[in-house]
Amino acid sequence: MNNVTLRVYSFIDSLQPQLASYLATSSQGFLPIPGDACLWIEVAPGMAVHRLSDIALKATNVRLGQQVVERAFGSMEVHYRNQSEVTSAGEAVLREIYADVENRMACRVAWKEIIRAITPDHATLINRQLRHGSMLLPGKSMFIFETEPAGYIVYAANEAEKAAHVTLVDVKAYGAFGRLIMMGSEAETAQAMQAAERAIANINARATA
Numbered sequence: 436m437n438n439v440t441l442r443v444y445s446f447i448d449s450l451q452p453q454l455a456s457y458l459a460t461s462s463q464g465f466l467p468i469p470g471d472a473c474l475w476i477e478v479a480p481g482m483a484v485h486r487l488s489d490i491a492l493k494a495t496n497v498r499l500g501q502q503v504v505e506r507a508f509g510s511m512e513v514h515y516r517n518q519s520e521v522t523s524a525g526e527a528v529l530r531e532i533y534a535d536v537e538n539r540m541a542c543r544v545a546w547k548e549i550i551r552a553i554t555p556d557h558a559t560l561i562n563r564q565l566r567h568g569s570m571l572l573p574g575k576s577m578f579i580f581e582t583e584p585a586g587y588i589v590y591a592a593n594e595a596e597k598a599a600h601v602t603l604v605d606v607k608a609y610g611a612f613g614r615l616i617m618m619g620s621e622a623e624t625a626q627a628m629q630a631a632e633r634a635i636a637n638i639n640a641r642a643t644a
Contacts, residue, residue: 475608476525488513495520549628551576577616578615591615602617
C-alpha cells in the first residue's frame with residue numbers, strides 16, 4: 436500500500452478522564468477508559484483505513500474504538516491499557532504503507548481563540564447543537580481550537596486537559612478540520628490554549644510533509 440498518504444499519526448500515552456469519556460459516548464466500537472493508551476491515524480484515500488484497521492487488530496490486542504470513512508479521508512482510533520500494544524499496532528500500520536512517523540503531515544492551527552464571559556444566549560445555542568460533552572455555562576470563558584488535518588485535535592485536547600482545570604464541551608476529530616471547545620475560567624482556558632499549542636508544536640517537530 437505505497438499509494439497511501441499518512442495524514443495523521445497521533446499517539447496518546449494516557450487518555451485523560453474527560454476525553455476518554457467523551458470518546459466513549461461517541462464511539463461506534465469498543466469504549467476507551469481513562470488511562471488507556473490511544474492511537475489516532477488518518478489516511479488518504481479514505482477506504483484504505485479498512486485494511487489498516489484489519490492489520491492493527493490482527494497484529495496486536497488493541498481494540499478498535501472509532502473508524503470513519505469519508506469521501507477523501509479515513510480515520511481510525513485504537514486503544515489498549517498497555518502502551519506497547521498500541522505502539523506495536525502503529526508500527527504494523529506504518530510498515531504496511533511504507534511510512535515512518537516523520538512522514539505524517541504537519542499540523543496547521545486554523546483557528547484559536549478565547550471568548551470571555553459567554554452570554555446565556557450563546558451558551559444555550561451551543562448546548563443545543565452539541566450532545567456528547569459537558570454543557571457550556573454562561574459567564575465562563577470558552578476556548579476554541581481548530582486544526583488541519585482533523586485528527587490532531589485529539590492529542591491537543593488530551594494535553595490541554597492534562598495542563599488545566601477545564602471542562603471538555605466538544606471535540607470533533609474527523610472531516611476537513613478538527614475542532615475543540617473547552618470551558619473554564621479565563622486563566623485556566625489560557626493555560627489550556629498554551630498546552631494545545633505546545634502539543635501541535637511537538638507534532639510538527641517530527642513531521643516532514
